[in-house]
Amino acid sequence: MRRRIHELAAAYALDALGPKELRRFERHLNRCEPCAYEVRMLSIDTVRLGRAAAAPAPPQMRARVLTVARMTAQEQAPAGARLAAARPAAVRPAPVRPRSRGVRPRLRLTAVAAAFCLGAAVMLGVAYQRTSAELDRERAAAAAVNQVLAAPDAAARTGSDAQGRGITAVVSTSLHRAVVTTHGLPAAPAGKVYQLWLMGESSSSVRSAGLLPDGGGPVVATALNARSTAFAVTLEPDGGSKSPTTTPVAQLALVVRETGNIASTALTQR
Amino acid sequence: MHVVRKDIRDSQEADRLLPLVGRGDHQAFEELYNLVSGPVYGLVRRVLRDPAQSEEVAQEALLDVWRSAPRFDPERGTALSWILTFAHRRAVDRVRSARAATERELKVGRQSDGPAFDQVTEAVEGTLEREWLLRCLERLTDLQRQSVTLAYYDGYTYREVANRLSVPLGTVKTRMRDGLTRLRECLGSAA
Numbered sequence A: 001m002r003r004r005i006h007e008l009a010a011a012y013a014l015d016a017l018g019p020k021e022l023r024r025f026e027r028h029l030n031r032c033e034p035c036a037y038e039v040r041m042l043s044i045d046t047v048r049l050g051r052a053a054a055a056p057a058p059p060q061m062r063a064r065v066l067t068v069a070r071m072t073a074q075e076q077a078p079a080g081a082r083l084a085a086a087r088p089a090a091v092r093p094a095p096v097r098p099r100s101r102g103v104r105p106r107l108r109l110t111a112v113a114a115a116f117c118l119g120a121a122v123m124l125g126v127a128y129q130r131t132s133a134e135l136d137r138e139r140a141a142a143a144a145v146n147q148v149l150a151a152p153d154a155a156a157r158t159g160s161d162a163q164g165r166g167i168t169a170v171v172s173t174s175l176h177r178a179v180v181t182t183h184g185l186p187a188a189p190a191g192k193v194y195q196l197w198l199m200g201e202s203s204s205s206v207r208s209a210g211l212l213p214d215g216g217g218p219v220v221a222t223a224l225n226a227r228s229t230a231f232a233v234t235l236e237p238d239g240g241s242k243s244p245t246t247t248p249v250a251q252l253a254l255v256v257r258e259t260g261n262i263a264s265t266a267l268t269q270r
Numbered sequence B: 001m002h003v004v005r006k007d008i009r010d011s012q013e014a015d016r017l018l019p020l021v022g023r024g025d026h027q028a029f030e031e032l033y034n035l036v037s038g039p040v041y042g043l044v045r046r047v048l049r050d051p052a053q054s055e056e057v058a059q060e061a062l063l064d065v066w067r068s069a070p071r072f073d074p075e076r077g078t079a080l081s082w083i084l085t086f087a088h089r090r091a092v093d094r095v096r097s098a099r100a101a102t103e104r105e106l107k108v109g110r111q112s113d114g115p116a117f118d119q120v121t122e123a124v125e126g127t128l129e130r131e132w133l134l135r136c137l138e139r140l141t142d143l144q145r146q147s148v149t150l151a152y153y154d155g156y157t158y159r160e161v162a163n164r165l166s167v168p169l170g171t172v173k174t175r176m177r178d179g180l181t182r183l184r185e186c187l188g189s190a191a
Helices: A002-006 A009-013 A019-029 A033-052 A059-070 A101-126 A132-149 B002-022 B026-048 B051-071 B079-106 B127-138 B142-152 B158-165 B169-187
Strands: A155-160 A166-172 A177-183 A192-199 A206-211 A219-221 A230-237 A250-256 A262-267
Touching: A002 A019, A009 A019, A009 A033, A009 B169, A019 A033, A033 B026, A033 B079, A033 B127, A033 B142, A033 B169, A059 A155, A059 A166, A059 A177, A059 B026, A059 B051, A132 A166, A132 A177, A132 A219, A155 A250, A166 A230, A166 A250, A177 A230, A192 A219, A206 A219, B002 B026, B002 B051, B002 B079, B026 B051, B026 B079, B051 B079, B127 B142, B127 B169, B142 B158, B142 B169, B158 B169
Parallel strands: none
Antiparallel strands: A155 A166, A166 A177, A177 A219, A192 A206, A192 A230, A230 A250, A250 A262
């Protein structure tokens, strides 16, 4: 029996076991150091096979993944118990939602949105001390973020300056909304807060898009239109200001094309 | 050789970055993304073929990496192996459930073999490494090569592979192991 299960190491390294055998083999792996060693050796080959298939990822994927990661809580490092395998345990992701053919093109971002829900749930789970009003508010905020990320026309752009400070925005033209996060900014000093601005064509058409929570977001900016030219972040006194009182620490330009699509490019800011 | 050096360098860089990602470092995650998004997307696409689905699954896998990074244990294997495992498992899960759905809906027989490995990839990066791997794959026996590629690149379980190749289960297990071992000897086990 033990010998027989040992023979499955190669199939395991190739992810070629069915669900039942996979569970059995992983249980065995935790007790069998030679098996774990063999799997590690065989994994050297599967990494080669994997790398050989490398292909450039679609450019739009980058900002999406990096943006959602900024909104997603990480798991806790395991205390004590260790996996014997060189591979992550076969804990399967939550079941994939039912698919039907008609919706396929719309699904691109929903997976990411679902991942975000998961992250939000984790964060919410940790926040056990909060009042139900606060929880309701957070759920509503998560839902607003999700709505933008899941929009069929959602497009993500990001930009950083030389110090790595910048803004990432996932913009849905059809919803006139964007999910905005910042990165690389130092924590706001005591009594100050980072505020997000939606810039218009003239200096008089600058509108607050909200205060950025600690850690850089996310904030849902609303009422984007063809006259919106850029996002900017400034440091303001606690509670925020009616209009910017300091020089922006980060900016992201929005370019509204004649087709109505909003694209955006990074503006480098000192 | 040049190929091996780049191979090792990328792998070491991923080993350096992943523990930083595990401590919540977004900058490190961005660097890691630049390093592994090509292998992750390419591998998923090799298994799934459909670009839109591949993008979706690759995104999920890369977010798995972000979420689970605190659990990565460098003593147990390389970062790249860990990351590609997320991607491969996600892709294999998806292709298997799609196949199951197709078989339920259409009740059709099995389709003919998928395209050969070298017909599918259209990448511009890593061509030398790929050529080398192809050469090594050619040195395997047909049964070894098919056992390995049907499982890894087409997402079939070893039972399905045995079925498709009309050979006993035990034979497939042995051929998979021999195939991978000979591949490693051919490529060199340095990385």
